[in-house]
Amino acid sequence: MSNENNENKMALDDANRVKVLSPGMMVFKRFIRNKLAIVGIIIIVFMFLFSFVGGLLNPYSQSQVFYTTEQILKDYAGATSIDQYQIQQVDGVKLPSDIFSKTLIAASTGKYVFETRDGSLLGLGNVGENVYVIYSLEEVNMLLKKNAAYDAAVAAGENYFTDDDGLTYLFQDEGAAFPTVYAASEMGVAAMKSFTPYDSSEKFSYEFYRGALVASANGKKSFEADGTTYTVDEDVILKDGAEYALISDVNFNAANAGVFISPAYKDAALDAIAAGQTTFMFPDEDGTEIEYRIENKNGQYTFRRYQETRVIDTYAHPSKAHWVGTDANGMDLLARLMYGGRISLLIGFVVIFIEVFIGMIIGGVAGFFGGWVDNLLMRIVDVVYCIPTMPLYLILGSIMDYYQASATTRIYMLCVIMAVIGWVGIARIVRGQILSLREQEFMVAAEATGISTYRRIFKHLIPNVVPQLIVFASMGLGDVILAEATLSFLGLGIKYPAASWGSIINAVNDSYVMSNYLFVWLPAGLFILLTVLAFNFIGDGLRDAFDPKMKR
Known part of the structure; x- marks a missing residue:
C-alpha cells in the first residue's frame, strides 16, 4: 500500500505537474482578476x-x-376706429390712385372740387354726415344752369342739384354772383363706415352701398336698391325682416386668413368696448360660450381667446411615450x-x-x-x-x-x-x-x-x-x-x-x-x-x- 502511494507521488519536475500558459492567456487571467476592469467591460x-x-x-x-395640443391665448381679431374714407366705386369705373388722400383733404377743408395726380377734375357731393358722392366734373355755363333747383340746393346746404332732365351738377362758391358750376358724372361713394354681411357669401352692389350710406347718414328708415326695399334699424339693415348687413364706424380684421368676423360678434365686441369691459362672452359655431379678452393700445383694440393649438412638445417630462x-x-x-x-x-x-x-x-x-x-x-x-x-x-x-x-x-x-x-x-x-x-x-x-x-x-x-x-x-x-x-x-x-x-x-x-x-x-x-x-x-x-x- 505504501509503495502505491509512493508511486502516485510526483516529483517537482514531473511534466504532468507543469501547466504551461501562453503569454496571451497569462495576460487574460491577470486582466479578469481585476474587478474594476470587469466593471469597465x-x-x-x-x-x-x-x-x-x-x-x-x-x-x-x-x-x-x-407635437401636443395646448390652450394658448392667441389673437382672434383686431378693431380700429375708421379714420380714413372707405370708397366704393361704380362698376366699371376706375378711380385715381390718390383718391383716398384727396377725398380726406377735400372733406376736411370744405373745398369739394379738386384735381388728382393724373389731371382728373373731381368733386364731392355732400349727401349726408361724412358721406360723399364722388363725381367726375366738367365746367359748364352757369348762366344756363342757375335755376330753382340750384336755389333749393343752396338753401338745403348742399353743393349739388339735379335739373329737370335728370342731369346732376355740382357747384362751388354758392351765393356768389357767378358761382362755378360743373356737370357731374357719378364715380363712387365715400364714407367712414364699414359694411359686414350677416351671410358671409353675400356680395353688396354699389347701389346698395350708396343707398344704405345715404339713408343711415340722414336718419331714414328705409331705402331702395336693386329693386328691393331695405329697412334701417339703427346700425342694422334688414331685408324682408331679416338681418342683412351691419354698418359700423369701427373696422374689424381677423387675425387669421379665412376667419369671418360676424356682425353679431362685432355688435357684442362694440357693446363691451362701450361699457368699458375687459372681457366678454360670445358663442362659437357650436354654441359654446367662449371668453374673449379686450386689449386697448392707443385706440387699437385686440380681441384674444384661448385656442387649442398644435405646438411642439418641448421639455416634456418622462412618460410612457417618452421614457x-x-x-x-x-x-x-x-x-x-x-x-x-x-x-x-x-x-x-x-x-x-x-x-x-x-x-x-x-x-x-x-x-x-x-x-x-x-x-x-x-x-x-x-x-x-x-x-x-x-x-x-x-x-x-x-x-x-x-x-x-x-x-x-x-x-x-x-x-x-x-x-x-x-x-x-x-x-x-x-x-x-x-x-x-x-x-x-x-x-x-x-x-x-x-x-x-x-x-x-x-x-x-x-x-x-x-x-x-x-x-x-x-x-x-x-x-x-x-x-x-x-x-x-x-x-x-x-x-x-x-x-x-x-x-x-x-x-x-x-x-x-x-x-x-x-x-x-x-x-x-x-x-x-x-x-x-x-x-x-x-x-x-x-x-x-x-x-x-x-x-x-
Missing part, C-alpha cells in the same frame, strides 16, 4: 448595446419631432441618447485607430533608423505639439458653418482633425520603446539572418510595443470622447439635427433648463462619465495585466 458592452442595438429597437428616430422626456426641439431624448452614443463611441474608436496607425509608423521609423531621420520626424512631432488646438477648432468650425457643412461631413472632419493633432503622443511612446528594443539580442539575430528592414520593424519591434499601445489606446478613448463632448458643447462639433452626448448636454447653457429640467442633460452627462470611467478602468486593467510589476 460590462459598462462598455452596455453602452454599445444601448447605442447600436437600442437604436434599432426604438420606434423613434433622433430627428423626429413630437426620458423630450428636449427643446420636441425630440425624444432616449432616441437621441442612443443615436448620440453611436456618434460619440464611433468618433472615439475612429480617432484612436487613426492616431495609433500614424503614431506607430512615425514612431517606429524614427526609433529604428535614428540619426537624421529620427531628428527630422521628432521635429515634426514638436511642431504638431505646438499647434493651438482650441483656436484651430474655432477656425475650422467657422469654416464649416460658412459652407453649411452637413452633419455627416462634420463627423468625418472632426475625426480627421482630432486624429491629426493627437497622434504625436503615441509616436513618442513607440519611438522610445523601439530605441530600447533595437539593441537587444533578438534584433541582432534578426539582422544577422538578413531579414528586411520592413520585417524587422513591423514583424519584430512593433509587436513588442503593442501591449503599451493597447493600454494607451484604451485610456485615450475616454479622452477623445471627452474632447468631442466639449467641442459639441461649445457648438464646434456635431450640429443639429444629428446628436452626440456632448451636443445633448449643450442645454446646460441655459441656467433655467439646467435647474428645472435635469432629465434633459443629466443622462447624457452620466453616460459620458460612465464611458470615460469604464475605458480608464479597462486601461488600468490592461496595464496591470501586461506588466504586473507596475502594481507594486
Whole structure:
C-alpha cells in the first residue's frame, strides 16, 4: 500500500505537474482578476448595446419631432376706429390712385372740387354726415344752369342739384354772383363706415352701398336698391325682416386668413368696448360660450381667446411615450441618447485607430533608423505639439458653418482633425520603446539572418510595443470622447439635427433648463462619465495585466 502511494507521488519536475500558459492567456487571467476592469467591460458592452442595438429597437428616430395640443391665448381679431374714407366705386369705373388722400383733404377743408395726380377734375357731393358722392366734373355755363333747383340746393346746404332732365351738377362758391358750376358724372361713394354681411357669401352692389350710406347718414328708415326695399334699424339693415348687413364706424380684421368676423360678434365686441369691459362672452359655431379678452393700445383694440393649438412638445417630462422626456426641439431624448452614443463611441474608436496607425509608423521609423531621420520626424512631432488646438477648432468650425457643412461631413472632419493633432503622443511612446528594443539580442539575430528592414520593424519591434499601445489606446478613448463632448458643447462639433452626448448636454447653457429640467442633460452627462470611467478602468486593467510589476 505504501509503495502505491509512493508511486502516485510526483516529483517537482514531473511534466504532468507543469501547466504551461501562453503569454496571451497569462495576460487574460491577470486582466479578469481585476474587478474594476470587469466593471469597465460590462459598462462598455452596455453602452454599445444601448447605442447600436437600442437604436434599432426604438420606434423613434433622433430627428423626429413630437407635437401636443395646448390652450394658448392667441389673437382672434383686431378693431380700429375708421379714420380714413372707405370708397366704393361704380362698376366699371376706375378711380385715381390718390383718391383716398384727396377725398380726406377735400372733406376736411370744405373745398369739394379738386384735381388728382393724373389731371382728373373731381368733386364731392355732400349727401349726408361724412358721406360723399364722388363725381367726375366738367365746367359748364352757369348762366344756363342757375335755376330753382340750384336755389333749393343752396338753401338745403348742399353743393349739388339735379335739373329737370335728370342731369346732376355740382357747384362751388354758392351765393356768389357767378358761382362755378360743373356737370357731374357719378364715380363712387365715400364714407367712414364699414359694411359686414350677416351671410358671409353675400356680395353688396354699389347701389346698395350708396343707398344704405345715404339713408343711415340722414336718419331714414328705409331705402331702395336693386329693386328691393331695405329697412334701417339703427346700425342694422334688414331685408324682408331679416338681418342683412351691419354698418359700423369701427373696422374689424381677423387675425387669421379665412376667419369671418360676424356682425353679431362685432355688435357684442362694440357693446363691451362701450361699457368699458375687459372681457366678454360670445358663442362659437357650436354654441359654446367662449371668453374673449379686450386689449386697448392707443385706440387699437385686440380681441384674444384661448385656442387649442398644435405646438411642439418641448421639455416634456418622462412618460410612457417618452421614457426620458423630450428636449427643446420636441425630440425624444432616449432616441437621441442612443443615436448620440453611436456618434460619440464611433468618433472615439475612429480617432484612436487613426492616431495609433500614424503614431506607430512615425514612431517606429524614427526609433529604428535614428540619426537624421529620427531628428527630422521628432521635429515634426514638436511642431504638431505646438499647434493651438482650441483656436484651430474655432477656425475650422467657422469654416464649416460658412459652407453649411452637413452633419455627416462634420463627423468625418472632426475625426480627421482630432486624429491629426493627437497622434504625436503615441509616436513618442513607440519611438522610445523601439530605441530600447533595437539593441537587444533578438534584433541582432534578426539582422544577422538578413531579414528586411520592413520585417524587422513591423514583424519584430512593433509587436513588442503593442501591449503599451493597447493600454494607451484604451485610456485615450475616454479622452477623445471627452474632447468631442466639449467641442459639441461649445457648438464646434456635431450640429443639429444629428446628436452626440456632448451636443445633448449643450442645454446646460441655459441656467433655467439646467435647474428645472435635469432629465434633459443629466443622462447624457452620466453616460459620458460612465464611458470615460469604464475605458480608464479597462486601461488600468490592461496595464496591470501586461506588466504586473507596475502594481507594486
